[in-house]
Amino acid sequence: MSVPADAADGSNSSGRALAEAAAASAWIDDTERRSNLTRSQYLIWSAQQLDSASPLYNMAFAFRIEGPLDAARFEAAWRSVAASTDSVRTVIRETDGVPRQLLLDEAPELLVVDFSDDADPAAAGAAWIDTRRSRLFATDRCLTDAALLRVGRSLWIWYLNQHHVVTDAASVALLFDAVQNAYGSGSAPDDGGGRFLAYVEREREARGSDRHARLRGHWADEADIPLHAIAPYGRAAKGRGGRTRRVRKRLSREQTDGLARLSDSPAFRGISKQLGLANVLYTLVAAFIARTASAGPFAIGMPIHHRGRRLDRRTPGLFMEVLPLRLEPDTAGSVADLGEQVRAATMRVLGQAAPGVSTPGLNRRYQVLLNVLPMQMGNFAGLPTRCDWIHSGAGDGAHRLRIQAHDFDGAGRLTLDFDFDEQVFPADYRELAARQFLNLVDAAIESPGRPLDRLDLRTEAERDAQEYSFNATDAAVPGYSVVQGIHEQARRAPDAVAVACGSRTLSYGNLLARSGELARRLIDSGIGPGDFVPIDMSRDIDAVVALLAVLETGAAYVPLDPAHPHARRGRILSDLAASASGCRIVVTDRNLDLAGDWQSLDVAGIGRADPPADVVPEPDEGARGNRGRGKTPAPDDLAYVIYTSGSTGQPKGTLISHRALANYVHWAGQHYGAGPGISFALHSSLAVDLTVTSIFVPLVFGGCIVAYPDRGENDVPVVRAYAEDAVDVLKLTPAHLALIGELEGRSRRIGTLILGGEDLKTELVTATQSRFRKGCRVFNEYGPTEATVGCMIHEFTAKDLGLVSVPIGTPVWNTRILLRDAAGRPVPTGVTGEISIAGAGLACGYLGRPELTAERFVDGPGPGQGRRYRTGDRGRWTPDGRLEFLGRADDQIKIRGTRIEAGEVEAALLEHPRVRDVRIAPVSGSRDGPVRYCARCGIESSYPDIDFDDRDVCTMCVAFDVFEDNARRYFRTMPDFEAVTRRMRDARHPRYDCIALASGGKDSSYMLHELVGRGLRVLALTLDNGYLSDEALANVDRVCTALGVDSEVLTTPHMKEIFADSLRRHSNVCHGCFKTIYTLSMQRAREEGIGFIVTGLSRGQIFETRLHDLFALRIFDPVEIEQRILAARKVYHRVDDAVRELLDTRLFSDESVFTDIEFVDFYRYCDVDLDEIYHTLQDRLPWIRPGDTGRSTNCRINDVGIYVHQRERGFHNYSLPYSWDVRIGHKRRDAAMAELDDDLDRERIRTILSEIGYPEPRFDARGDSLAAWYSADGEIGGEELRRHLAERLPAEMVPSHLIAVDHLPLTPAGKVDMAALPDWRGAQAAGQAVEPPVGDLERQLAAIWEDLLGVSDPGRNQSFFDLGGASLAAIQLGARIRTLFEIEVPLESLFSAPTIADLAVIVEDLVLADIDRLTEGEAEDLARDLG
Amino acid sequence: MQMLENLIITYINTALLEPEDAGAVNADTELLLEGFVDSISVVHLVNFVAQELGYEVPPEDVTIENFGTARLLSAYLAERGVQAPAGAPAA
Secondary structure, X not given: OOOOOOOOOOOOHHHHHHHHHHHHOOOOOHHHHHOOOOHHHHHHHHHHHHOOOOOOOEEEEEEEEEOOOOHHHHHHHHHHHHHHOHHHOEEEEEEOOEEEEEEOOOOOOEEEEEOOOOOOHHHHHHHHHHHHOOOOOOOOOOOEEEEEEEEEOOEEEEEEEEEHHHOOHHHHHHHHHHHHHHHHHOOOOOOOOOOHHHHHHHHHHHOOOHHHHHHHHHHHHHOOOOOOOOOHHHOOOOOOOOEEEEEEEEXXXXXXXXXXXXXXXXXXXXXXXXXXXXXXXXXXHHHHHHHHOOOOOEEEEEEEOOOOOOOHHHOOOOOOEEEEEEEOOOOOOEHHHHHHHHHHHHHHHHHOOOOOOOOHHHHOOEEEEEEEEOOOOOOEOOEOEEEEEEOOOEOOOOOOEEEEEEOOOOOOOOEEEEEEEOOOOOHHHHHHHHHHHHHHHHHHHHOOOXXXXXXOOOOHHHHHHHHHHHHOOOOOOOOOOHHHHHHHHHHHOOOOEEEEEOOEEEEHHHHHHHHHHHHHHHHHOOOOOOOEXXXXXXXXXXXXXXXXXXXXXXXXXXXXXXOOOHHHHHHHHHHHHHHOOXXXXXXXXXXXXXXXXXXXXXXXXXXXXXXXXXXXXXOOOOOOOOOOOOOOOOOOOEEEEEEEXXXXXXOEEEEEEHHHHXXXXXXXXXXXXXXXXXXXXXXXXXXXXXXXXXXXXXXXXXOEEEEOOOOOOOOOHHHHHHHHOOOOEEEEOHHHHHHXXXXXXXXOOOOEEEEOOOOOEHHHHHHHHHHOOOOOXXXXXXXXXXXXXXXXXXXXXXXXXXXXXXOOOEEOOOEEEEEEOOOOOEOOOOOOEEEEEEEOOOOOEEOOOHHHHHHHEEEOOOOOOOEEEEXXXXXXXOOOOOEEEEEEOOOEEEEOOEEEEHHHHHHHHHOOOOEEEEEEEEEEOOOOOOOOEOOOOOOEOOOOOOOEOOOOOEHHHHHHHHHHHHHHOOOOOHHHHHHHHHHHHXXXXXXXXXXXXXXXXXXXXHHHHHHHHOOOOEEEEEEOOOOEOHHHHHHHHHHHHHHOOEEEEEOOOOHHHHHHHHHHHHOOOHHHHHHHHHHHHHHHHHHHOOOEEEEOOOHHHHHHHHHHHHHHOOOOOHHHHHHHHHHHHHHHHHXXXXXXXXXXXXXXXXXXXXXXXXXXXXXXXXXOOHHXXXXXXXXXXXXXXXXXXXXXXXXOOHHHHHHHHHHHHOOOOOHHHHHHHHHOOOOOHHHHHHHHOOOOOHXXXXXXXXXXXXXXXXXXXXXXXXXXXXXXXXXXXXXXXXHHHHOOOOHHHOOOEEEEOOOOOEOOOOOEOHHHOOOOOOOOOOOOOOOOOOHHHHHHHHHHHHHHHOOOOOOOOOEOOOOOXXXXXXXXXXXXXXXXXXXXXXXXXXXXXXXXXXXXXHHHHHHHHXXXXXXXXXXXXXXXXXX | OHHHHHHHHHHHHHHHXXXXXXXXOOOOOOOOOOOOOOHHHHHHHHHHHHXXXXXXXXXXXXXXXXXXXXXXXXXXXXXXXXXXXXXXXXX
């Protein structure tokens, strides 16, 4: 925001206000202004407050001195230096939360410890240091810790630790020298150094200068430039880290010299050698980030030493300040090119640097920091000395990686200390990262002109392993044709059962007899090699006959799914017709209505009579000249064509040859142990290549197929296959396995499970283990249709338990798996690339699609690199040599194992005459696959926006570790409650001291007991919401009678509507209920003149409802929290919802009601656990746990809320408060998780839902589903649209969520802006059109809304509260408007005008009113600023 | 070139040095080696040259050869046709 020029006469009220604002921005906040710290100190101080239990700012050094050191002399030297150095005697004391540094008279003593008598003095010394370095400073007493350790007769360690707030690396070097000089000269150091506190004053005064204001303005603009966050190896840890581990690498002399040469070269040279080296190192760090972590612009933290004045160069203390160095590497350029960019960037930063310009906002712009430290400590008083900078084990949680480069001992070898955030870099990635960085160093020294993306960061061992060893899969395939294989089995054992279905069986002999006859019929009709024969049959014995028959004619079969809609079959047939001129016959088992010149051939009745057993017919070789080659096709003859979803709406056919099919089948049979007597289940769609395994593998190896045809719409064949337990091998998708997991019993026969189709989660395997017999082997088979069924294999073992997904393993026979970047080059280990497949299993291409085929089936870069198929799947090599699957990179979606091209679904929607534009995307209400649980608090992984670290601890627990001390300040103790009790009594109410909200549940009953125990006169209020358990009401009655407490039951006839509204807005019932009871009880309180309402909210609920958001904003001050809660309460009661509409809420229009009546959360003061509550209730009160309420202890509608929330939002609405209960120690994790494991009575829930008039949620948000955003001419009914889609798409492809929008937002590049689409959860019904904001002002407001609500593209007529805005967000809205437009919008207005359109009118009015008071020139400026 | 040199020396003496060092710099003073000027103040000098003398020194020319002394700097600039603006103070 620019500052308008002063008006000529200098009298300029708004100008002055703005100038004051600019001057005010010299300080981050009032606290800084009132303190006497520099900016750098203040930022460190504040960060330390947030992580008060962390030693992250301990700067500890150990100087190892060899030789005859005079300890007494050393002590004297230390004392004299300490006495004359400000920074050593500085401490920081806080008054009213304002930190001020002051100089103590006494200097910190030097601790002298003698370990030389120890058994192992060196170890003892090391252990002492190891403990001491993490010791927290008592910052009000001492910020310097110095010790002299004797660890040998002539071996000493000088340990020096100072809090970073008073030191930096240069300061340490100065102290080292000062003590050395004092030791050597025997006298106090001369006062050539400056006083640190004098510098501090200078730094603060300089903020008032114009120049400083100008620089701040520059950095404010810089802070607006968007950057990408750095995600090393694709990991983006959520939440703050803080635990760091150091990996130290020492460069060789050659490497160090190489870097020195580089820093002198034209691309890197700076004004000094130091700057040149810094440029080189920044370049290397930037190159490293570009190759492993980030695309797009990012910033690296660049420390500025600020010791410009010669005096400052001699002054110990904290001068250093970090500013962001913004870079945008081009990986097509070379190291030298990047170097020039870096040099220009460092010069820019230096040109704008001045002490005091760094801010928290600037600090947030970088996650990687590089510290180049040129100082050398040298020998102490001529004695050989080694200097070690000791890592505190902790770091700034926002930094993923800090690199320090130094050579303190002047050895001519640069040391690189990599400090990794543990959460972001697991152990093996730390070593990997350091190693790759060194590879980069070598590559840069050797060829600085080579493009960055051509530098191979792998070691030779890695290259060998990834390209060669992994792919050494050559194997001889016996025979090229499955037909040949099947004939051989028939010859060997013609009576063995080949296919069974129910009680019917078909022997090998009869199978061939029938297929032979069908083949002859087909050949007679003109079918032969080069033809395609669609098969549209039920999954029964005859289908197998048909497949084999087609193969025997030499043609390729094309399996269709009878369950798919008519239109889809039509598309496939026309695709075939367009590409192949042969005959048009569809083999089927029923009456098919075919268009075009397709004819159906019904197999019913063909060859049903069993031929004599000793006749095994050969296919008639001579029947049509060289046709009928079926038994010995050429390897490149096609075996089948399987159609998969096409991105343009037209499904595409993948052509698989006999060679490819034989390669897979023979490999699979060997690998899975197929053979005579081994049965495979055929239970899923023939149109998907999953079934190829279960058809050809048993037949080629002499086993048996057991077929499970579909029995109707709700039939799930895999369940039958499992239950009948008549097979040995079951091939299925993870979704199928999950279904089996829901069943009872245990299979005794199934010995092999083959999982394929989508990512297999480890937890699913372990969860379903008990459904199968011991020793049942589980395989994960990865492979796209384009690589013939499966191309990689992994057998699940106990070693996989630590992983989230079961690995995809290693390639099958004659197959090579390659990981490549977009340009076809190998990627560094740990970095994501695209999985490509080469080898015998590759499809020939797509039928009739030469461009698509050329796009996906490419030749490797470079000649002779072979043909490979680009899967579009992302993967990466882990440091321990495993290829990890990471999911899709593009529009292809997998929903429950079904491969879906978004384009096909979009095309189907666009066929509707009124649909204009559409975009499809998969959505998950929660994580896909089975849910994991936090190891500490038990919260489920499906809870939004949380992540788990390597130890399976959730981000909330990790964050809580950090701010726990602060958080607990809000909570009080019972003695504090005494003060509240006193205030209640002092009100001297004639009848009651307070109202207590009694629900009949355990928490409020216990509370009543305690209140009465303190002698309070209580009026107990209970809300009968219509679903209160009778037993709960009885409890209230009994407990109140027993305690002698008056009790009233409040009701309202509007409860059902309030519940329905609460479900609509929040997917829960508690919100409506709580609000009602707050409203009604405040009315009672007002009526009776009672000033206190005591609630029984548990601590977990207090955390959830009141504190969670505030802690996320780092607000811990109890006073501020109370103020914000009060403000939020006012907003809460003014939201325009059903409660406000239906109940009498007039009393809230007078704000004094909020201060007259105080809400007291009893459990804020009382810290008692679940067991204690239950004991008291059992022993002291006639309280009986209601049996009619499900999980709640008082309410029957609670379960309804849980059910709806689960289905609509994908997670349990009690997850958050229960996790808090565990975190604060009120519940044990297993108890909390058990409580969340609900047994919901769906019938009862459905009944209640229809009573209150809320529709049962249609889809379960826990699974993956498909959402479609579309724009249309006019409204289209949801049912109509669904019907339209069902006619065109298989059921699994129809989107679950249809969201109508006015238009699809586009990015500047012309693609649909996915981030700008409205939340699929917001608009449930189709046909809800959203009107976009109009004009600059509305758009600015909309931007704030998007930010606060996390909702994209809010409509100008949508209510802030309807879109999820809650009380706290409303307050923030007011604050943002205040900052942006400098006007105060009263809270009242936010409620009467909660839409963007209305709010814009109010803002404009206020601004215009302001302008009326300005002069003309100022008005112009202001108008221009507002746009 | 003399005027150019004087201009540079004056700027350094008045704008870049600490109060206690003001006036200590002449044409041949080793600015960097003697610590009168560091990497940050060099950038200010570059900005000064850009603003007052209208010449943008490319980053690769910001080296000790060109910026080591006031004399070296004015030689560098003169080679590139930079002149002191009219009205600049004489020696």
